[in-house]
Amino acid sequence: MSSTETRVRVWDIGVRLFHWSLAGLILGAYLTAEEDATVGLHARLGLAVLAWVIFRVVWGLVGPAPARFRTFVRSPREVLAYARDYVRGQPGLHLSHNPLGGVMVVSLLALLLALTGSGLLMYLGPEWSGPLSPYMGRSLAHGVEELHEGLAGALPVLVVLHVAGVLLSSRLERQNLVLSMITGRKRAPDATPPARARAPAVVVAAGLGLATFIGLGLLLPGRADAAETPQALLQSYQRQAEAEGSGFAGFDPARGKALFLKETSGADPSSCAGCHGADPTRAGRSPAGRNIEPLAPSAQPERFTDAAKADKWFKRNCKQLLRRDCTATERGDVLAWLLTL
Ligand code: HEC
Known part of the structure; x- marks a missing residue:
């Protein structure tokens, strides 16, 4: 069953680069979060995470079919039905993320958006003498910081669930889904060839991500110039x-x-x-x-x-x-x- 003929190229290069860059950047951001000396680097890593998340959201709208939200975001009813099959150990194959995976992807993206957004606000606020300092009072700045720390505590929980889900699905589907995210190939339910990335879409998504990174990076007060x-x-x-x-x-x-x-x-x-x-x-x-x-x-x-x-x-x-x-x-x-x- 898992011979190469039945495998389809599902994950385009954008999704794969996004996935592994994000994993690396998040790890880096966690390792640099606590020390005063590395907090400038932490902010830049967080900014890169935000840029990638924006890329992924745009990609989810204009990218190839398997990458699109429309393909893998399912109704609650479908998610529940799939969850039941999953518990029984007989989940069906899905070309893109399975319905539970879709819930996970959206949750992770939303959490990362809030996490990087609150981090950015901290940086632009009074703590770092950023450009928003005159508009942010103490209690607001403090609330944003609490939010950032709370979300940072929740992320590892989601990541562990995500990894556990991938490993379990790999077992149930008898295919290595981690490897799929590297090679892009996956066993698929039918022979529908996934749409290829279109050049203008790549440019739009990458451009938006890059613009976010550079534009917001210029706004950040550097540790030294603070x-x-x-x-x-x-x-x-x-x-x-x-x-x-x-x-x-x-x-x-x-x-x-x-x-x-x-x-x-x-x-x-x-x-x-x-x-x-x-x-x-x-x-x-x-x-x-x-x-x-x-x-x-x-x-x-x-x-x-x-x-x-x-x-x-x-x-x-x-x-x-x-x-x-x-x-x-x-x-x-x-x-x-x-x-x-
Ligand atoms: C118990 C002793 C102690 C008392 C009391 C104390 N300090 Fe200090 N302070 C230190 C030590 C120790 C350092 C760090 C060593 C160093 O920087 O040489 C320090 C460093 C500082 C610095 C860091 C300056 C820099 O290098 O950027 C400031 C500012 C400061 N103190 C202000 C104050 C003020 C204001 C008060 C009174 C409210 C105060 N300190 C009371 C011991 C004390």
Whole structure:
């Protein structure tokens, strides 16, 4: 039965490239998601995923017959009937995805669209001082981040189900469906030759995917240009401060100095100066006795040249002393003061 004569070329090169590129890109995105140092790469990988997903959606509308949604998206009734045959161990052959596979493909595409979309919003928002910062308040930015993380947790579940479904179907249909996604050939129910990809359709789909990648890539604030200098970081704090509330009226070095020196009863050390010293052009000392480089950029030029590092320490140190994160206005006040030293 599985001799080469009964095999039909089902998956065109677009679908196969999409499938394996996507698998690789998603794996890469997961491996680069956690570390500060790789989050710029993570964003680019996510963007490439989005571009491929857009390609696939367009391909599902204008691509060859087996690639089209119309071919493999079935009514709930058909999906249920197929599921029953599947449970009985006797699923019929389908030229394209089987009806359950169709549900999986659509679910994966929808999830990836929401996942990459929310990731993109995070990048364009206040966290990265992106172009949407003035329009996104704190709670919205936070909600988008939660959504992104929730979806990122759901994706591996779908992927595991997808792989399990492919392996089980391979057994039941007595053919290697993983190999089919490489060679493009599959045992098919009848001899209907699948339509070939038409050149204009290829150009449209690939062009849209590429345009997405390049266009949105240009919008992403790079990690380096988000803040290479303390002045650039101060500007990004200003954009965040404007987004936090309408009452923002500029940074005040005196207010920053006061925050830095302010004593908090019950905390040990009791102020920022307790570690960094009252004169930030000189080195400070941690409670454990470790030397802390001067905080003022005039004394230590590497200070505030890395937005993620500055934010991380502001968060940690503000939490310790104020029991909350510093607002963008407070961070800007302190930095504005340090820049006068
Ligand atoms: C318990 C000691 C301690 C206290 C209190 C403390 N810091 Fe720090 N701070 C550190 C250490 C340790 C580092 C990281 C080591 C380094 O960068 O040299 C750091 C780093 C920083 C940085 C990173 C600057 C950069 O390189 O980008 C900022 C900003 C900062 N602190 C601000 C504050 C502010 C504001 C306060 C008061 C709310 C404060 N710190 C209180 C110990 C402290």
